[in-house]
Each structure stands twice: as structure tokens, then as C-alpha cells.
Amino acid sequence: MRGRTLILLLGMVGVGVGIAFDKGALTLPVGWNPWGPLSVSDPPTPVTRWKLGRLKDDPEACREVLERSAEPALAYTPLADHEPVAGCPLENVVRLERAGVTFSSSFVATCPWTVAWLRYERHRLQPAARALFDEPVASVEHYGSFACRNVYGREDARRSQHATAEALDLAAYRLASGRRIALAGDWGDDDVEGEFLKRARQGACDLFGTVLGPDYNAAHADHFHLGMRGYRVCR
Ligand SMILES: [Zn+2]
Known part of the structure; x- marks a missing residue:
């Protein structure tokens, strides 16, 4: 088959598939449709992660996702x-x-970070809390988001994700009953609190870009760093 004929055939197939989607003859599972806006309730897939990435340069679309978050x-x-x-x-x-x-204090975050957080709560954090404690997380203690600095405050290092308000340092979770689970004290323990923190970190890894915790280094001994940039950095 000559190249031009092949391109023509592929073009016709493409148009056919497009029409089939348009008429509703083909539907993709929720979370796998690259068209249409992202929804907080969409199950986490590589497609939803890609859609979240696109919101970085589209503030209007991003705020619509927040407004529709339910x-x-x-x-x-x-x-x-x-x-x-x-x-x-x-x-x-x-x-x-x-x-x-609720948060220990309000903070400035990028809109895509906020969408990622809502998805984290819904798809990972609350299911883990309900499974292990039979109650939801009610509040979160944190060390802040925005800080105009380089990584580790070093002059020769790259800009921190905190410099663009794309990261939060999370210190502890508090359940509805008041039970407190803190990175300092509960991380690495061989009990239900330790298991919860493990799941709370693991669940964040594919929803944010960079998740760092006590296993990474001493600078993160007492908090999770939940940052947007990067791809599945999880340490
Ligand atoms: Zn951090």
C-alpha cells in the first residue's frame, strides 16, 4: 500500500471513530475520556492526571472544576x-x-494543587480512614505552603515547589473523634496509625507529582511534602 493511501484510510477510520463517539455509540469508562472537563469525582487514571496538568495554564477551567467539585x-x-x-x-x-x-490555618495554593487535594481526600484519604478507623479525617495540621526559597534554602539549589505555592507540608491528621495521627510519633509504627500514614502517603503519590516523607531524609522527618511538579516521585 502506498503511503498516501494508508494516510487516507487512517483518516477515514479516525473520522468514523470520532462520529461514533459523537453519536454516543462508543463510550469510554469514566476517568479515561480525554475530552470534556476533569471532575473531582473521576477515578484516578493517567488520563485524569494529564487533565489535571493542563489546568496549570488554564485558571478559568481550573476554577470551574472547583465550582463543580460537589x-x-x-x-x-x-x-x-x-x-x-x-x-x-x-x-x-x-x-x-x-x-x-478543615486546616490548622488557611493557606495560598495553586488551583491545580487544590483540585489534587480534593481528589486525594475523596479517593484516597477518607477511604483509608474509614477502612482503618471507621470514621473520616476531620482536620489536617500543616506547616504551610508558600515560601519564597530554593530547595533546602540553599542558594545553589533549584526553586522549591513552595516558591510557587505548589506544595503543602502536612504534619498530622485528626479524625472526627479527635484522635490525632502525627508524622512525628506515628510514622513507621507497627500499628493502625502507622498503617494509616503509610496508606495516606501511598495514596497521594499518583495524585500529586512529588510526595516526600520521613523515609526520604531527616528534613522530612515530621511531615509529608505534597507537591504538584514531578511525576510519581514517591519517597
Ligand atoms: Zn515541602
Whole structure:
């Protein structure tokens, strides 16, 4: 078959498949459809991860995902692009007051980070808490998100994900009953709290880009670093 004929045939097949999707003759499983907006409820797949990545440069689409999130407790304030500290401009950010859980304090995060967090709560964190403790996580203690600095504060290092408000340092989870599970104290324990923290970290790995914890180094002994950049960095 000559090249041109092959291209023509492939083109016809492509148009046919496109029409079939359009008429509803073919449907993809939820979470695998590359068209249409991302939804917080979509199950985590490589396609949803890719769609989340696209929201980085599309603030409008990202805020629509938040508005459609169906998380009744969610409270946030969209922020205009600004430069709170010279050298660290922030784009596509919100002040997150609460999600499904409350936070020890509100913080500035990028919109895609906020979407990733909502997906983390729904698909990973709360199912793990319910399975192990029969109750949900109600609140989260953290050490902050935005910090205009390089990695480890070193001058010769690359910019930290905190410099663009694309990361949160999470110190502890508190369940609805008040039971507190902290990285400092419960990580690595051979009990239900230790198991919960293991699942809480593992579950974050494919929803964020970079997840670091006590196993990575001493600088992360008391918190999980949940960052957007990177791909399945999980240590
Ligand atoms: Zn961090």
C-alpha cells in the first residue's frame, strides 16, 4: 500500500471513530475520556492526571472544576496573580480556607494543587480512614505552603515547589473523634496509625507529582511534602 493511501484510510477510520463517539455509540469508562472537563469525582487514571496538568495554564477551567467539585464544605477565595515576595510571582492561586477537612490555618495554593487535594481526600484519604478507623479525617495540621526559597534554602539549589505555592507540608491528621495521627510519633509504627500514614502517603503519590516523607531524609522527618511538579516521585 502506498503511503498516501494508508494516510487516507487512517483518516477515514479516525473520522468514523470520532462520529461514533459523537453519536454516543462508543463510550469510554469514566476517568479515561480525554475530552470534556476533569471532575473531582473521576477515578484516578493517567488520563485524569494529564487533565489535571493542563489546568496549570488554564485558571478559568481550573476554577470551574472547583465550582463543580460537589464538596459542600469547600471554601476558598480566588486570588489575582501577584508577587507577594520579590522573585516569587504567584499565578493561578487561591486562598484555601477549607476543603472536605478543615486546616490548622488557611493557606495560598495553586488551583491545580487544590483540585489534587480534593481528589486525594475523596479517593484516597477518607477511604483509608474509614477502612482503618471507621470514621473520616476531620482536620489536617500543616506547616504551610508558600515560601519564597530554593530547595533546602540553599542558594545553589533549584526553586522549591513552595516558591510557587505548589506544595503543602502536612504534619498530622485528626479524625472526627479527635484522635490525632502525627508524622512525628506515628510514622513507621507497627500499628493502625502507622498503617494509616503509610496508606495516606501511598495514596497521594499518583495524585500529586512529588510526595516526600520521613523515609526520604531527616528534613522530612515530621511531615509529608505534597507537591504538584514531578511525576510519581514517591519517597
Ligand atoms: Zn515541602
